[in-house]
Amino acid sequence: MKGAILRSFVVALVLAIVLLPIYWMIAASLKANKEITQDATLYPHAASFDSYIRLFTEKGFGANLVNSFGVTVASLAIALVVGSLTAYAIARFRLPFGLERKLGLALLTMRIVPTVVILVPVYLLILQLKLLDTWLGLILVYTAFNITFCVWMMESFFSRDPRRPGGSRNGRRR
Numbered sequence: 001m002k003g004a005i006l007r008s009f010v011v012a013l014v015l016a017i018v019l020l021p022i023y024w025m026i027a028a029s030l031k032a033n034k035e036i037t038q039d040a041t042l043y044p045h046a047a048s049f050d051s052y053i054r055l056f057t058e059k060g061f062g063a064n065l066v067n068s069f070g071v072t073v074a075s076l077a078i079a080l081v082v083g084s085l086t087a088y089a090i091a092r093f094r095l096p097f098g099l100e101r102k103l104g105l106a107l108l109t110m111r112i113v114p115t116v117v118i119l120v121p122v123y124l125l126i127l128q129l130k131l132l133d134t135w136l137g138l139i140l141v142y143t144a145f146n147i148t149f150c151v152w153m154m155e156s157f158f159s160r161d162p163r164r165p166g167g168s169r170n171g172r173r174r
Helices: 002-030 033-039 050-057 061-092 096-112 115-128 135-160
Strands: none
Touching: 002 050, 050 061, 061 096, 061 135, 096 135, 115 135
C-alpha cells in the first residue's frame, strides 16, 4: 500500500515536470503582451486568440505551413516507396558477391555520418542544379537524408517476416 502511494506520487511529480513547459507555452500564447512581459501571471486572465490571428494574417504563417506540409508529404512518400523496395531486396534476396550485406553496411555508415559534415557539399550541389528555394530541392535533400533510416527500419521488419512455405531466400521455389 505504501509503495503504491509512493509510486503514484512519483508518477504525478514526473507528469507535472513534463507537462509544465507545454502548459506554459499554451498559456503564454493566450496571454496579452502585457501579461507576458510585466505581470508574469501563471494563467491568462483574459484568454485572447489575437496572437494566432496575427500569425496567420500578418506573418504569412499559413503559406509556410502549406509549404512545409507539401514538402514533408512528398519526401516521406518517396522515401517510403524507395526505402521499402530497397529494404525488401536487401532482406529477401541474395545479391551477387554478398552485396546485400555491403549495401546494408554502407547505408548504416551513411546514417552515422553527421549531417553537418555533408551540408556544404549538398548546398553546392543544389546550387549547381539551380534548385535553391524550390520544393524539388528540399524534397530531394529530405528524401536523401531519410531514405537510409527508412531502409534500415524496413529491412529489419522484412527480415523478421516469416517466408511462405516452400519458398527460399532468393524468392524462387526449390
